[in-house]
Amino acid sequence: MDKFTKLTGIAAPMPLVNIDTDMIIPKQFLKTIKRSGLGKNLFDEMRFTQDGEEIAEFVLNQPAYRQAEIIVAGDNFGCGSSREHAPWALLDFGIRCVISTSFADIFFNNCFKNGILPIVMPQEVVDVLMDDARKGANARMTVDLENQTVTTSDGQSFAFEVDAFRKHCLLNGLDDIGLTLEKVSAIDTFEKTAAQARPWV
Amino acid sequence: MAGKTLYDKIWDAHVVDTQDDGTCLLYIDRHLVHEVTSPQAFEGLRMTGRKVRAPEKTIAVPDHNVPTTPGREDPKNMTEDSAIQVAALDKNAKDFGINYYPVSDIRQGIVHIVGPEQGWTLPGMTVVCGDSHTATHGAFGALAHGIGTSEVEHVLATQTLIQKKSKNMKVEITGKLRPGVTAKDITLSVIGATGTAGGTGYVIEYCGEAIRDLSMEGRMTVCNMAIEGGARAGLIAPDEVTFDYVKGRPHAPKGAQWEAALTWWKTLKSDDDAHWDKVVTLKGEDIAPVVTWGTSPEDVLPITGVVPAAGDFKGGKVEAAQRSLDYMGLKPGTPLSEIKIDTVFIGSCTNGRIEDLRAAAAILKGKKIAPGMRAMVVPGSGLVRAQAEEEGLAEIFKEAGFEWRLAGCSMCLAMNPDQLSPGERCAATSNRNFEGRQGRGGRTHLMSPAMAAAAAVTGHLTDVRDLI
Numbered sequence: 125m126d127k128f129t130k131l132t133g134i135a136a137p138m139p140l141v142n143i144d145t146d147m148i149i150p151k152q153f154l155k156t157i158k159r160s161g162l163g164k165n166l167f168d169e170m171r172f173t174q175d176g177e178e179i180a181e182f183v184l185n186q187p188a189y190r191q192a193e194i195i196v197a198g199d200n201f202g203c204g205s206s207r208e209h210a211p212w213a214l215l216d217f218g219i220r221c222v223i224s225t226s227f228a229d230i231f232f233n234n235c236f237k238n239g240i241l242p243i244v245m246p247q248e249v250v251d252v253l254m255d256d257a258r259k260g261a262n263a264r265m266t267v268d269l270e271n272q273t274v275t276t277s278d279g280q281s282f283a284f285e286v287d288a289f290r291k292h293c294l295l296n297g298l299d300d301i302g303l304t305l306e307k308v309s310a311i312d313t314f315e316k317t318a319a320q321a322r323p324w325v
Numbered sequence: 326m327a328g329k330t331l332y333d334k335i336w337d338a339h340v341v342d343t344q345d346d347g348t349c350l351l352y353i354d355r356h357l358v359h360e361v362t363s364p365q366a367f368e369g370l371r372m373t374g375r376k377v378r379a380p381e382k383t384i385a386v387p388d389h390n391v392p393t394t395p396g397r398e399d400p401k402n403m404t405e406d407s408a409i410q411v412a413a414l415d416k417n418a419k420d421f422g423i424n425y426y427p428v429s430d431i432r433q434g435i436v437h438i439v440g441p442e443q444g445w446t447l448p449g450m451t452v453v454c455g456d457s458h459t460a461t462h463g464a465f466g467a468l469a470h471g472i473g474t475s476e477v478e479h480v481l482a483t484q485t486l487i488q489k490k491s492k493n494m495k496v497e498i499t500g501k502l503r504p505g506v507t508a509k510d511i512t513l514s515v516i517g518a519t520g521t522a523g524g525t526g527y528v529i530e531y532c533g534e535a536i537r538d539l540s541m542e543g544r545m546t547v548c549n550m551a552i553e554g555g556a557r558a559g560l561i562a563p564d565e566v567t568f569d570y571v572k573g574r575p576h577a578p579k580g581a582q583w584e585a586a587l588t589w590w591k592t593l594k595s596d597d598d599a600h601w602d603k604v605v606t607l608k609g610e611d612i613a614p615v616v617t618w619g620t621s622p623e624d625v626l627p628i629t630g631v632v633p634a635a636g637d638f639k640g641g642k643v644e645a646a647q648r649s650l651d652y653m654g655l656k657p658g659t660p661l662s663e664i665k666i667d668t669v670f671i672g673s674c675t676n677g678r679i680e681d682l683r684a685a686a687a688i689l690k691g692k693k694i695a696p697g698m699r700a701m702v703v704p705g706s707g708l709v710r711a712q713a714e715e716e717g718l719a720e721i722f723k724e725a726g727f728e729w730r731l732a733g734c735s736m737c738l739a740m741n742p743d744q745l746s747p748g749e750r751c752a753a754t755s756n757r758n759f760e761g762r763q764g765r766g767g768r769t770h771l772m773s774p775a776m777a778a779a780a781a782v783t784g785h786l787t788d789v790r791d792l793i
Contacts, residue, residue: 141641155406157364200522208473237475324578
């Protein structure tokens with residue numbers, strides 16, 4: 125997993141609420157056995173016509189936002205299916221950070237496993253960031269994970285909360301499985317105790 | 326000190342390790358695996374030389390993209406990319422020594438139907454699967470939730486999951502349901518009341534007389550859609566209904582172990598003085614047969630209602646509602662019962678169990694589907710299908726004009742050939758009405774099996790109470 129430390133980039137405004145993972149990556153692209161290459165199908169049915177033509181008004185097709193690295197989104201981003209193909213597609217497109225008032229639980233978890241930082245902000249802050257994102261390519265937002273701040277193109281800075289352990293893993297690009305396997309003796313002990321308490325499991 | 330909720334009790338029984346910041350390592354008792362969200366996880370194990378820690382607690386079944394038509398055992402009858410995913414699962418199950426039900430096995434079906442049917446899912450367990458509808462298993466009083474593929478790999482390698490505890494939410498459905506009202510109407514009505522983010526950060530426990538009165542099939546329907554309300558998991562405390570369902574299943578405990586298990590299972594309920602972070606109460610008698618009108622599962626209305634206007638909503642939902650109305654091709658003020666449909670899909674992990682097929686067949690008996698209607702029944706497992714044939718339900722469906730398919734997820738997510746074409750409008754017993762969910766441009770109205778059967782007969786959304 126790539127580290128996430130500090131990012132300055134273009135933010136795309138997507139004010140629609142309840143953007144679900146079926147929108148982020150429609151099911152026809154889940155028939156892969158790889159993690160890579162999904163960026164070209166990110167938001168496929170919103171981004172392209174059935175004939176594969178770009179839909180000009182879709183935000184990521186607009187010249188100002190084609191290189192976006194941040195999305196500022198409406199409430200409940202990433203709801204629905206657990207498909208990790210959603211963060212894989214975002215990452216492959218180049219998105220490293222999503223900011224919203226709320227995220228669906230599984231999508232939120234999946235982001236951290238892939239070096240994407242999901243940031244929860246109150247509505248009034250999201251409103252400010254959404255307006256900043258609407259300014260386009262010359263307005264670059266800065267996300268600083270170490271200091272837990274998001275700074276708009278005109279210098280307004282907002283603090284955000286992030287789980288300490290997840291922050292540590294993102295800053296250092298740590299592999300969860302490797303960390304857990306350091307606790308393998310605790311797992312062994314638990315299994316022995318549980319096998320006596322609940323032998324039917 | 327306040328008492329514990331059911332969630333607290335299951336959680337406490339599975340904590341392997343707690344870090345200073347409250348991050349826990351939670352032991353996983355059952356890991357269910359399917360072909361779409363697992364290939365990258367197994368690939369990760371191979372690349373790092375890791376093994377599956379507990380293959381005996383890991384169960385795999387292909388369900389998401391398999392065709393539901395005869396001859397599917399032959400990969401030539403699958404699309405190439407689906408065949409590759411199914412072949413990968415075949416190989417991974419064999420190489421890593423995990424329990425497996427291939428398409429040729431009568432026990433194959435939707436992973437959330439197979440688990441309970443085979444007795445893999447038991448009260449008090451932790452159950453995960455790379456699929457959001459894992460919440461289904463909560464009906465047994467098991468802590469069950471969906472995970473991403475990275476977490477699938479983590480569970481395969483360590484039999485644990487890194488978790489922080491969620492908050493406790495109680496959803497109580499008091500009193501009795503009225504005739505024609507089902508578990509699906511309960512679960513949709515709860516989402517309609519709380520919104521799709523209402524449960525975010527919570528584990529829900531469903532309780533109250535109307536929940537107690539449900540069969541296990543109905544309870545699974547309720548818990549299945551906890552995720553649509555945003556919750557990590559949905560739970561129902563186990564009781565005699567649960568124990569009767571579990572007893573005698575192939576992987577349920579037997580003899581002295583059954584007795585020991587039962588003793589523990591009977592303690593699995595929330596204490597009277599447990600603390601709840603959020604409480605939602607609905608009266609069973611207030612719940613009507615409902616349908617969805619929009620493209621979010623929270624867009625729920627009684628069938629007696631009318632299509633709303635975007636202006637009826639507030640904040641960001643105004644734009645979303647307008648987008649839904651445009652996508653669905655609906656005019657505000659239209660009575661829901663006047664919306665014409667051309668496709669009916671009965672099946673899915675929400676409503677693909679025997680009781681669902683019985684409820685639909687009861688409406689269809691002696692009737693025909695409307696002219697021009699495409700209607701299909703996709704049983705949730707090979708065993709549900711066999712039982713429905715034994716009970717004569719299959720004949721009722723076929724005589725009414727339904728296609729009688731093989732088991733799988735099918736048109737719930739339309740990864741296999743069962744899809745809607747642009748503009749087609751479907752009465753579906755599944756769980757998501759998102760844009761494009763059942764096929765690009767397809768329009769989905771969610772409802773109970775009895776309501777879907779009623780719509781098949783009349784050709785439009787219909788109050789099932791008019792047909793019973």
